[in-house]
Amino acid sequence: MSAYLVSVLSEGAIFGIMALGLNVIWGWSGDFDLAYYGYIAVGAYMTLVLTIGPAVAPAHYILGLTLPYPVAVVVAVITAMAVGLVVGSIALRHLRGIYFSIVTLGAVYVMYVLAGQYVPLFDGYNGLSGLFDPMGDWFGFDYLSYQYFFLGLSLVLFALVFLFMWRISGSRFGMALRTLREDERAAAAFGRDIYRLKLKGYVLGAGLGGFAGALFAAYLSAFNPSAWSPVEVIVLYSAVLVGGRGNIWGVALGVLIMGVLVQESTRFLPMVPGLGQLSTLHPQVLLAMRGVIIGLVLVLFLRFRPQGLLPERRYVDPQPSLYIAPQTA
Amino acid sequence: MLVTLGFALVTASILALSAVAFTLEYAVTNVANVSHGEILTAGAYAAYLVHQRTGSPLAAAVAAALAGGLVALAMHSAVIGPFIRFGASPTVVFIATLGMSFVIQNVLVIFFGAANVAYTLDPGAPQQIGPFLLTPLDVEIIASAIAITLALFLIISRTKFGKALRAVSQNRELARVTGINATRVAASTFFLAGLVAGYAGFVLAESVGSFNPYFGFGFFLITLTAAVAGGLGRAFGTLVGAVMVGLVLEFAQTVRLPGGGYVSASYNLAFAFAILAIVILVRPRGLFTNARRTVFE
Numbered sequence A: 001m002s003a004y005l006v007s008v009l010s011e012g013a014i015f016g017i018m019a020l021g022l023n024v025i026w027g028w029s030g031d032f033d034l035a036y037y038g039y040i041a042v043g044a045y046m047t048l049v050l051t052i053g054p055a056v057a058p059a060h061y062i063l064g065l066t067l068p069y070p071v072a073v074v075v076a077v078i079t080a081m082a083v084g085l086v087v088g089s090i091a092l093r094h095l096r097g098i099y100f101s102i103v104t105l106g107a108v109y110v111m112y113v114l115a116g117q118y119v120p121l122f123d124g125y126n127g128l129s130g131l132f133d134p135m136g137d138w139f140g141f142d143y144l145s146y147q148y149f150f151l152g153l154s155l156v157l158f159a160l161v162f163l164f165m166w167r168i169s170g171s172r173f174g175m176a177l178r179t180l181r182e183d184e185r186a187a188a189a190f191g192r193d194i195y196r197l198k199l200k201g202y203v204l205g206a207g208l209g210g211f212a213g214a215l216f217a218a219y220l221s222a223f224n225p226s227a228w229s230p231v232e233v234i235v236l237y238s239a240v241l242v243g244g245r246g247n248i249w250g251v252a253l254g255v256l257i258m259g260v261l262v263q264e265s266t267r268f269l270p271m272v273p274g275l276g277q278l279s280t281l282h283p284q285v286l287l288a289m290r291g292v293i294i295g296l297v298l299v300l301f302l303r304f305r306p307q308g309l310l311p312e313r314r315y316v317d318p319q320p321s322l323y324i325a326p327q328t329a
Numbered sequence B: 001m002l003v004t005l006g007f008a009l010v011t012a013s014i015l016a017l018s019a020v021a022f023t024l025e026y027a028v029t030n031v032a033n034v035s036h037g038e039i040l041t042a043g044a045y046a047a048y049l050v051h052q053r054t055g056s057p058l059a060a061a062v063a064a065a066l067a068g069g070l071v072a073l074a075m076h077s078a079v080i081g082p083f084i085r086f087g088a089s090p091t092v093v094f095i096a097t098l099g100m101s102f103v104i105q106n107v108l109v110i111f112f113g114a115a116n117v118a119y120t121l122d123p124g125a126p127q128q129i130g131p132f133l134l135t136p137l138d139v140e141i142i143a144s145a146i147a148i149t150l151a152l153f154l155i156i157s158r159t160k161f162g163k164a165l166r167a168v169s170q171n172r173e174l175a176r177v178t179g180i181n182a183t184r185v186a187a188s189t190f191f192l193a194g195l196v197a198g199y200a201g202f203v204l205a206e207s208v209g210s211f212n213p214y215f216g217f218g219f220f221l222i223t224l225t226a227a228v229a230g231g232l233g234r235a236f237g238t239l240v241g242a243v244m245v246g247l248v249l250e251f252a253q254t255v256r257l258p259g260g261g262y263v264s265a266s267y268n269l270a271f272a273f274a275i276l277a278i279v280i281l282v283r284p285r286g287l288f289t290n291a292r293r294t295v296f297e
Helices: A003-028 A036-051 A069-094 A097-117 A143-170 A172-182 A184-189 A194-220 A230-243 A248-271 A285-304 B002-029 B036-054 B057-085 B090-112 B136-158 B160-170 B172-177 B182-208 B215-230 B235-252 B265-282
Strands: B127-129 B132-134
Touching: A003 A036, A003 A143, A003 A172, A003 A194, A003 A230, A003 A248, A036 A069, A036 A097, A036 A194, A036 A230, A069 A097, A069 A194, A069 B265, A097 A230, A097 B090, A097 B215, A097 B265, A143 A172, A143 A194, A143 A248, A172 A184, A172 A194, A184 A194, A230 A248, A230 A285, A230 B090, A248 A285, A285 B057, A285 B090, B002 B036, B002 B057, B002 B132, B002 B136, B002 B160, B002 B182, B002 B215, B002 B235, B036 B057, B036 B090, B036 B182, B036 B215, B057 B090, B057 B182, B090 B215, B132 B136, B136 B160, B136 B182, B136 B235, B160 B172, B160 B182, B172 B182, B182 B215, B215 B235, B215 B265, B235 B265
Parallel strands: none
Antiparallel strands: B127 B132
């Protein structure tokens, strides 16, 4: 396996955890949340400030501890969940539909501007760096074998999160979230506390985002405002939508297609006649072409196959009550 | 202080143009066009390219408006219209237009690169006009914004097309029953709103001094604040909302912080959204209505 493939697969596994978290909020609970990438960023930033040690002038950032990586991940996840709790408790109480989306978009831009401009927090535009091969020295890995270790770690964690989501998917909680997506009034009529349920789902999603962010920080070994943008969440949405919103197998498939295949195939775009010259213009062209493809796929799927490639299984009552056919004369 | 008020008037006029255009788009379709910002971006690029070739600011302004109108028309006929006919919910159209905005930004990056393009007209020497210190360019921007708003007002209130527009925005089905071609009215409204927004993109690029493929999206977020504050789909409420948000944003920068120093302009976006969140939570239908709020917005 080439080092390149190892890197792509590790990123894919992290991307998969992000998409599974988004699936809780959008796939099950049904809210189009634009703040999601903010929780990933909180997870990544917190992991870094907890592990890279005190700031050396002229850098400024909060905390600057040297905790062991797993402890830092736990704290980062808790922080992301706390931020999600604040945003969710404001946005979910009265707002649905586009008003919810607009407020979450606002929340993520406040986070983005704060992280990018308020220097004492995460060193502003410079961002944080210096998390090299966390846990590598515990086992004495060299650079190359660490890459394999990290790939294994990411895949195992993705599998664990997938298993966890699989359990939740069929649980009463998972079913209740889906009910809210389909018909809030009906759920309320059956005595569900809509706000609490939605908030629980939202915080769970934010926590998974933070967890993925913590892994992402280890993968990138640095994080700064040019490494993320709130709009990035569109890529995650396209993965969840293409695979099958609400179905975790679909989400995994979507990640494989949008996160790994599209990402990889765009490298070959310059070989397409006519595009080759364009791509020599400037360095961002490849990334921009990937953006165009992802955006178009999102719009086309929304229009022609909103249920995705692997649609969510509709739940059927296994023991339906007796159906009495209407009497016809 | 007076200097700030001068700046605030310029910001407010540009914001008013963009927000009124956005709210007209909302009025005839009942969906938020998230790719509205890209109309402004298209206007800025068209103005820049034409200005480079002809050297005439007037030609640049016309090109910006036309480019904006065509882009808006294309958005309506290619994405928003088909989605509405297909019966998509407002949230689905919101997602689709967000996706389109992502596509347009990236297409612009492919052709023009992501770097900032510097673009300024000579503003002339600042003059004392009434209580304000304004450059001739500022005066032109403010005057053109007032003229365009007046023209829109006349179109909406006095013409047959305006009557159809109001009918479609109040009740699309009922309007169709009376023989109005709602799709055509919506498309024409998008073209009209695009003309205004394209021009707004041109003057915004002028007053900021540079632009890039993401520049319209950033301004869209402030536009959204103004439109929601004034009431989505209400043209005149939006106008007042835009002026208020424009003033608040400029004045926020003159507030002295407790530790000394001023609030940086880079926090503008965060400020705008703080206002937006408060407005949505307290008066989700805008500041100028007493309509009850509902969970199922």
